[in-house]
Amino acid sequence: MNIIAILSPERVFYKNEPIRELDEALKTQGFQLVYPTSSGDLVKLIEQNPRICGVIFDWDQYSMDLCIEINELNEYLPLYAFINTHSSLDVSLNEMRMVLYFFEYGLGVADDISIRIRQYTDEYIDAIIPPFTKALFNYVKEGKYTFCTPGHMAGTAYQKSPVGSLFYDFFGANTLKADVSISVTELGSLLDHSGPHLEAEEFIARIFGAEQSYMVTNGTSTANKMVGMYAAPSGSTVLIDRNCHKSLTHLLMMSDIVPIYLCPIRNAYGILGGIPKREFSRESIALKVAQTPHATWPVHAVITNSTYDGLLYNTQYIKETLDVHSIHFDSAWVPYTNFHPIYRGKSGMSGERIPGKVIFETQSTHKLLAAFSQASLIHIKGDYDERTFNEAYMMHTTTSPNYGIVASIETAAAMVRGKPGRRLILRSIERALHFRKEVQRLREESEGWFFDIWQPEIIEEAVCWPIEPGAPWHGFNNADADHMYLDPIKVTILTPGMDEFGTMAEEGIPAALVAKFLDERGVVVEKTGPYNLLFLFSIGIDKTKAMSLLRGLTEFKRSYDLNLRVRNMLPDLFAEDPDFYRNMRIQDLAQGIHRLIRQHRLPHLMLSAFDVLPEMKMTPHAAFQQQVRGNVETVELPDLLGRISANMLLPYPPGVPVVMPGEMITEQSRGVLDFLIMLCTIGIHYPGFETDIHGAQLTEDGRYLVRVLKTDITA
Template sequence: MNIIAIMGPHNAFYKDEPIRELDGALNAQGFQTIYPKDASDLLKLIEHNPRICGVIFDWDEYSQDLCSEIQLLNEYLPLYAFINTHSSMDVSINEMRMSMWFFEYGLGISEEIAQRIRQYTNEYIDTITPPLTKALFNYVKEGKYTFCTPGHMAGTAFQKSPVGTLFYDFFGANTLKADISISVTELGSLLDHTGPHLEAEEYIARTFGAEQSYMVTNGTSTSNKIVGMYAAAAGSTVLIDRNCHKSLTHLLMMSDIIPVWLKPTRNALGILGGIPKREFTKESIALKVAQTERATWPVHAVITNSTYDGLLYNTQYIKETLDVPSIHFDSAWVPYTNFHPIYQGLSGMSGERTPGKVIYETQSTHKLLAAFSQASLIHIKGDYDEQTFNEAYMMHTTTSPNYSIVASIETAAAMLRGNPGKRLINRSVERALHFRREIQRLREESEGWFFDIWQPEGVDEPECWAIQPGDEDWHGFMEADADHMYLDPIKVTILTPGMSERGVMADEGIPAALVAKYLDERGVVVEKTGPYNLLFLFSIGIDKTKAMSVLRGLTEFKRAYDLNLRVSNMLPDLYAQDPDFYRTMRIQDLAQGIHRLIREHDLPRLMLQAFATLPEMKLTPHQMFQQQVKGNVETVELAQLVGRVSANMILPYPPGVPVVMPGEMITEESRAVLDFLLMLCTIGKHYPGFETDIHGAKLTEDGRYLVRVWRSEAE
């Protein structure tokens, strides 16, 4: 971060010559100087090059207007205004709040000015660097010798081995020097929340609108378990979103609590909807408790916000309606909702305290912000027992945390502060909107078919679009609640031909798995693939180049599909899995073959039925896991699952949510769950390479899916 932008020269010797001298002095200080053509060019450079650490300009020529525009981009950026004896110093109070310094034009003083600029640049870097990251950087710069862990000793050990040197060169010196022991006292303690770690937590809480925040280094899977272990004592009852992440199922397996399920909706496309308003009422909860063995009134609730497909709740309604002491919003996929006005009221930390309740929000800082994998945050608003909560925190947190992950959490928060942070999120939203418009344009201009996009009409303005009753033609959710669920614009779902939002199957179709495989072979990885839809996430790291590669991939797929190329030419990796089967097959034959299978099994009806009736809970997940630990399980084929108690969670991709929980039994009433699973397996049996990924089931070499169940004699 050593680039200084200079607005000059000015074709006046008494101004140009001092600037030329200053240029040389700045270069001697290690700065790189650049000369924008005009103010517009300067603003674009600042917007697109965050390494610029200062701007030098002529006060008489640019004055207040330029300062105000720069402040909108980065209110912390140092500004250096050059004046002369005749300059008018009409500086407002607002401008004095900027990081602005004035220098007079003069010869022979360039070195002194350059030293001042170096000082102010260091102060700027110090201002924008958060506390723990700053302490870690300083520690690495000091280069202390340690006689504690980790054993590679700042990378020295790697350089003593041929393969170690490859590792060292790949990751770089600072990465390894920053991998330090918890014994380094000047960084404080992640477990005791002292020193720079405590400062980082306070810094993050202020940034995300929380009262207290905790940094977690093993992902939101761990954050979810920490909150659950604290919020629900053994023997208590918890309301849990049936579309929960599997980490919450693991929580239920670890802790002896009784789950009562909140059942969400979904549309025929398999897009995950939210929990209807009626599920949050006292009457609905009382009925569920009465129907669940050992259940009492819930002490805690867990809501997935947003859904995998990008639907956000009106969280205020949930906070006010749910009659439980604490509510946990699992917001792993939306750590950015506090930083753009379109998300107001749609996140766990939105608004003020909820009287008599504690609100938790867990976020995967690494998923859509700039943090390392496994970076996660817990935010809290409300009164809680900090000491007991910290016991749950330490229960799941290593005593040897990776400080680079911790620093990346804090840095991700720092990136979102102020005007630069607002601009980051705004760009993400704008790129997603631009991509949506491009898909619409290509669809209108294409001959024959083209991909569609899941969204309402008229999406020109940035907003979260409401899933309203009466708009089923675009969203496909029957009996939607008014002002309850909203679609996040940066979660972009592309639709392939073959099925409408209401589940009407066309005579011909292109299953989305074909498109996903085609894109993958061209370096574009899709987040989630449904039967006829593809999910793309427009995070802050997505730029126009990446977005254009998706558009190019989709248009190339259409061209190749319309030419009816051979599978061997269009999908060589798929062809390689079974050359004999795919040797003469063409892409349209493959697409229509899979489409016919989906039609024959009536996928839309089967999928909706599979999630309409839940399997019967015979044992809680905790009880079932204890049986599994004791060895009271056996293996059966998936087709034999009716009447048997599943030992594990069974979760197919797509749609990526559990259909059977540990301790549940598929009955004749819930037979559709098994029929749905078997239908997904059928596609892989007919077409190699399209085997369904089912967590909790083991696929054998001969194509059978095996599951573990509670042993018969134990039942």
């Protein structure tokens, strides 16, 4: 980060010659100089080049207007204004808060000025690097000899082996030098929350609007368990979003607690629509408590916000309405909601404290911010017992955390701080909106069919679109007003074949075909439904990637309309079973799968699968205890009816549990089993389209095996 931009002053000797001398002096200091031709070019240069560490300009020529414009991009960037003896310094008290330094034009002073610019640059870098990351950088620079873990000793061990050398060259020296032991006292402790680790957590809490934040190095799956282990004591009752991540099912298996499920709605696409307002009422909860064996009034609630498909709640309503001591918002997919006004009131940390309640929010910092995989955060607002919480935290935290992950969490937070962070999120939203409009344009211009997009008919400005009651686009019956909102950066592409209310067309293109086509061209889909594809426009998506996706969609249409052979259009799929796909064309494959979906009435099955829950015969914890005792047996999936499932069953899509451990599918809830069998049917008929079901084992001959409790086991 040694690039300085210089806006050359008007061509007069007393200004140009000092700048020429300064150019030479700055290069001696190791700076790279760039010369934009106008203030407009300069602003664009700063916006697109975050390595610029300073700007030099003529005060008389550009004055405060330029400073304000640059400050909107990066309020921490040093600005160096050159003045003469007659320059007017009309700077307000508020404007003096800018990082603005003045130098007078003069000959023979370039060396002194360059030294000061080097000093101010170092201060700038020091100011933007967060505390733990700074301490880790400094430790690596010191190059100490350690006689503790890890055994590769800053990468030295790798360089003693041929394959180790390849590993070292791939990851680089600093990555390995930063992989240090918890014995390094100057870095503090992640477990005790001391030293730079504590400073990092306080720094993060300020940025995310929390009262306290905790860094987690093994993912939000673990963060969810930490919160649950603290908030729900043994024997208590907990409200759980049925649209929960499987980590929360694992929490139920680990902790002896009684779950009561809050049931979300869905539309025909399988898009998760969130929990209706009525489910949060005291009357509804009281009825569920009365109907659930061994249940008491719940002490804790877990809500998924946002849903996988990008629907956010009005969280203030939930906080004020739910009559529980603590609420946990599992916000794995939205770590950015504190950094743009369109998300105000839609996150766990939004707003002020709720008297008598504790609000937890877990976020996957790695999912849509710039942190390493497994990087996660826990935010807390409200009074809680820090020592007890930390025991739950340490219960799930390794004593050998990866400090590179820790630094990446803190750096991700630093990236979204202040105006640069807001601009990052704004650009992400703008790219998503532009892509959405391009799909709309291509659909209007295309002959025949083209992809559609799940969104309101008119999308102009950057907003989260409300799921309004009766609005035709979203397909949710009985939606509540001022309750759920669609995040614009979660883009759901629709393929032909079915509308939002489940009406099946005569012909269709199942989304799995498009996903395979894109994957073979280097574009990976986040989630694939029957006739929809989800794409995440995170801060790492640029125009090049967005155009690659758009090009992939248009290439699919062109190839599909030409009715190419499967072997030419989808060579990886062809390789799955060359004999089966030898002479098949893409339209035959699409219509074959579409006919299967119509035959099995997928929209009806998908809705009925979540309409009546399986019967809870015992808690997930009790069911898992039976499993570890060996009181289980294996049956084929169709034989699951009337048996108690030992595991959760979670098909992709939709990616949420449809059967929990300890639950039995009865005749009333048979729709769940019919839905699972239908998903498996497609893979039986068409190789390469097998359904991934967590909790079920797919055999080589195409059978799905599940584990159930033995028949003599009862609750």
